[in-house]
Amino acid sequence: MKINFRKIGRRLLRFISFIIILILCGYIFLYIKQERFFFNPKILDKNYSYSFDQPFEEVNIAVEDDINLNALLFKTDSISKGLIVYFHGNAGAIHEWGERAYLYTENKFDVLFVDYRGYGKSDSFYEEESELYNDAQKIYDYALTRYDEKDIIVLGYSIGTGFASYTAANNNPKLLILEAPYYAWNEFIANIAPVPKALINYEIPSYKFLGEVDCPIRVFHGSKDFLIKPEEHSKRLKKLYPNKIELTLIKGAGHNGIYLSKQYYDELKELLDRY
Template sequence: MPSTATLLTVAAMIIGGYGVLVAGMYLAQRSLLYLPSGQPMTPREAGVPEMRGVLLTTADGLSLTAWHRPPVGDGVTLVYFHGNGGHIGYRGHRVRPFLDAGFGVLLVSYRGYGGNPGRPTEDGLYADGRAALAFLEARGFPPGRLVLFGESLGGGVAVRLAWEQARAGSPVAAVVLEAPLSSVADVGAYHYPILPVRLLLKDRFDIVPLVGEIAAPLFVAHGEADLVVPIRFGRKVFDAASEPKEAFWVDGGGHENLPAFGLHARVLRFLDRHLAAGAPRTGV
């Protein structure tokens, strides 16, 4: 039988190793959360040649490249906040159906992504989103003529901005969330159950306390087979939201393949039903 001293030594080694693991995860957490990758692309290379590059100026002085096309006629603009990986060049096919339907589209690229300056943080992405809305408002597209679309982590940005606009008395026209996180804490605890994730996080993107106060129609889509952000977190967001709201729970859908299950058609029908008469989808 091992001696008490041996047992204490082993316990100290286990505790020490765990402490090193926790410290390492704390220091590396943003490199795990934000995954910009790939070479920057042009709109033409991404399959959206009608879009043009524009600059968004943030409150902290960054100039970020984004892609924009105005709506057809007097229509509505969809502001697309992508997820934590890649860059806007990988989202051309995701906004194509909205461009074809006559929507204006602003593809927002975050700091540190796609060749943009800066490093991504939660507050930084919110600032980037605010710069996107300011860009549009300066060109005659107020919040009431905007649909905010959040893909995965981008849902945290979309909901935060929609909540801010509602508090300011200028709610957006609608919000669409594809495979949203209820919070980084929830998803992190799912992926790393042995770590005290909720105590370590710097960036949280906690949607649930805000989504019930966005004062806009909400559409939530999530795949039943999503292993990155399990569907229970999307349901948590939906349950916390106020009416009007609509869910699209996709049997067999994963984290990134919901367009293959008819996502865009469902979103377009939702927007046709809910966009106010004063904010028509298109000008035709």
């Protein structure tokens, strides 16, 4: 039987060309619609009614004309030591994130959870990186209308650590807490997905922001976080700013389980007792 190598070659070339076109189309789609990949919101009806086992106040924070961010302010039963401004992760909405409020209210701090654009009952959606920073500052400005800056702590979790770092760099809170932070968002995405860094519109360079932070910085990171690996992110940040950052690895914790750990609870209590 005679093998037609030319025919086989043409078929192979067409197959390779198809794969290349498919990859290029994927890159183009990601470049145009990457916000849909980075942000994974739970959308709530505007009439949704929040319910928690502790007192809270629902507020809306204006960040641009006709754009408001929905927020929940939880109050401690004790005499408040101040406010924790909480920048949450990339999934869900504050009807879920608010379940963590007890971690802070039990330690005599009020806590403000805010949904980003497109999350929960918040308006609009992000189209560029500058909008993230605008909103972070507007959230902090709102906090300043209700609390003295000397009594404000900024806390960020996962994607929120970049916004928290930016906020602390451009203001003067008394403490910055980062949970599962990344060195830079574009680098993190490029390392976990086959995407050229140049195609990622959002840099969110936490390592740059932290250089401008004047307050103490406490970092918590799960020792078994296989998404944002501590070796590639928190430990690099600690090495970059050894005299600024206090790093605590939560033993056995993954990316989503830090706050469930007794070690975290005890470490957090000891930290907030000092402030």
